[in-house]
Amino acid sequence: MLLDSQRVPVSDFEARTGWSVQPQGLCQGDVCLPLPNEAVDSTTATLDVEVVAARAGMPLVHDETRNVWALGPAAGPDRRALTTAQAPELELPDIRTGEQFKLSSLKGQKVLLLAWASW
Amino acid sequence: MWQEVREELHPKGFEIVTVALDVGGVEATKEFVDRAHAQHPSLLDEAHLTDELFGVVNVPNGVWIDEDQVIVRPAEPAFPGRNPVMESFEKLDPSTLPPDIAEMMVEVKKIKTDPEAYKAALVDWVEHGAASQYALEPDEVVARSHPRTDDEARAAAHFELGQFLHRQGDHDAAIPHWREAHRLQPDNWTYKRQAWNFEDPVRQGHTDVYDGSWIEDVKKIGAENYYPAVDF
Numbered sequence: 001m002l003l004d005s006q007r008v009p010v011s012d013f014e015a016r017t018g019w020s021v022q023p024q025g026l027c028q029g030d031v032c033l034p035l036p037n038e039a040v041d042s043t044t045a046t047l048d049v050e051v052v053a054a055r056a057g058m059p060l061v062h063d064e065t066r067n068v069w070a071l072g073p074a075a076g077p078d079r080r081a082l083t084t085a086q087a088p089e090l091e092l093p094d095i096r097t098g099e100q101f102k103l104s105s106l107k108g109q110k111v112l113l114l115a116w117a118s119w
Numbered sequence: 120m121w122q123e124v125r126e127e128l129h130p131k132g133f134e135i136v137t138v139a140l141d142v143g144g145v146e147a148t149k150e151f152v153d154r155a156h157a158q159h160p161s162l163l164d165e166a167h168l169t170d171e172l173f174g175v176v177n178v179p180n181g182v183w184i185d186e187d188q189v190i191v192r193p194a195e196p197a198f199p200g201r202n203p204v205m206e207s208f209e210k211l212d213p214s215t216l217p218p219d220i221a222e223m224m225v226e227v228k229k230i231k232t233d234p235e236a237y238k239a240a241l242v243d244w245v246e247h248g249a250a251s252q253y254a255l256e257p258d259e260v261v262a263r264s265h266p267r268t269d270d271e272a273r274a275a276a277h278f279e280l281g282q283f284l285h286r287q288g289d290h291d292a293a294i295p296h297w298r299e300a301h302r303l304q305p306d307n308w309t310y311k312r313q314a315w316n317f318e319d320p321v322r323q324g325h326t327d328v329y330d331g332s333w334i335e336d337v338k339k340i341g342a343e344n345y346y347p348a349v350d351f
Contacts, residue, residue: 001279002279002280002283018172057269057272058272059269059272059273059276060276061273061276061277061280061296063280063284063292063296065292066284066289066292068280068283068284070276070277070279070280070283071276072171072272072273072274072275072276072279073171073172073267073272073275074267074272075267075268075269075271075272075273076267076268076269077268077269079266079267079268080174080261080262080264080265080266080267081171081172081173081174081193081194081264081265081266081267082173082174082190082193082260082261082264083261084257084261085189085190085191085257085258085260085261086188086189086190087182087184087188087189087190088172088173090138090162090168090169090172092138092162092163092164092168093162093163094160094161094162094163095139095145095148095149095152095161095162095163096149096152096153096157096161098145101136101160101162103136103184103188104188106134106136106160106184106188107186107187107188108132108186109132109133109134109186110132110133110134110183110184110185110186110244110245110248111133111134111135111136111183111184112133112134112135112136112181112182112183112184112197112241113136113138113169113173113181113182113183113184114121114135114136114137114138114179114180114181114197115137115138115140115164115169115173115175115178115179115180115181115182115194115309116137116138116139116140116178116179117139117140117141117178117309117312117313118139118141118143118147118148118151119141119143119147119312119313119316119320119323
């Protein structure tokens with residue numbers, strides 16, 4: 001997740017990472033990690049990314065020259081890419097139309113998600 | 120090929136969603152989608168988010184998702200009953216090729232895939248759903264998904280920064296981030312091939328920019344391991 005500051009809108013963070021900010025902390029599936037009060041600014045609905053990244057085990061990488069940050073996915077020695085079999089939301093543009101498409105719009109059908117590349 | 124599979128199985132409640140992992144964007148991908156006459160959603164993933172979200176590390180890779188949006192097979196090599204790319208290589212006579220291309224073809228021919236078994240398993244799942252022996256339990260799906268150590272998570276962050284800088288027009292600024300992504304997650308072929316391709320689109324060969332190349336890295340792991348055998 002790309003960031004131009006260390007404060008990120010809660011909604012953007014939730015949409016991209018699959019974690020949600022709840023009264024009990026930062027939650028994904030059955031897991032909730034307590035968050036210090038200062039991590040969430042309820043007035044601006046933003047998160048302190050550095051605090052959240054450290055708590056959830058997400059790497060925060062900085063390009064100093066251009067002052068851009070990237071937040072990586074939650075990690076750990078025994079973690080896998082999937083923490084649950086529930087498919088994460090994937091929202092991307094359709095090459096044919098340019099319109100945004102949500103994987104979740106196919107609920108009710110069996111889906112083969114097929115990754116390919118031109119290179 | 121996938122369009123044929125889609126036409127065969129779509130009436131049974133099945134859909135294909137293709138995702139192009141391509142920093143080159145619509146310009147790099149649209150001709151392929153048009154040529155395939157794709158009737159299914161054909162998405163563009165410039166940042167290779169699919170790697171981060173689903174644990175994809177090579178292409179082609181498929182993920183099976185059931186009617187409740189539950190994954191029943193995580194990312195693994197996926198072929199539509201045949202492997203047309205491999206078949207086209209089989210017809211090439213190495214003696215007619217430049218030596219470095221011929222050397223690549225020798226390795227390509229060692230790559231193992233089982234397109235017929237994959238297609239048969241896919242059809243079985245579409246027809247039998249959870250009762251199919253190929254549909255995995257949730258714990259097995261998670262356990263089979265790619266490891267996500269701190270290094271792999273950092274690789275994802277560096278790759279994303281690199282593709283952002285490249286698309287901003289600053290290709291040189293992308294390179295250190297892509298080099299770091301390669302160092303942190305050497306088994307991720309989408310990060311490596313994408314970056315090599317910008318320097319040498321024909322061979323993805325060795326350049327001054329990156330430490331590896333397709334031929335060097337394939338030989339290092341053994342071409343027969345390029346696609347892990349699908350465990351049915």
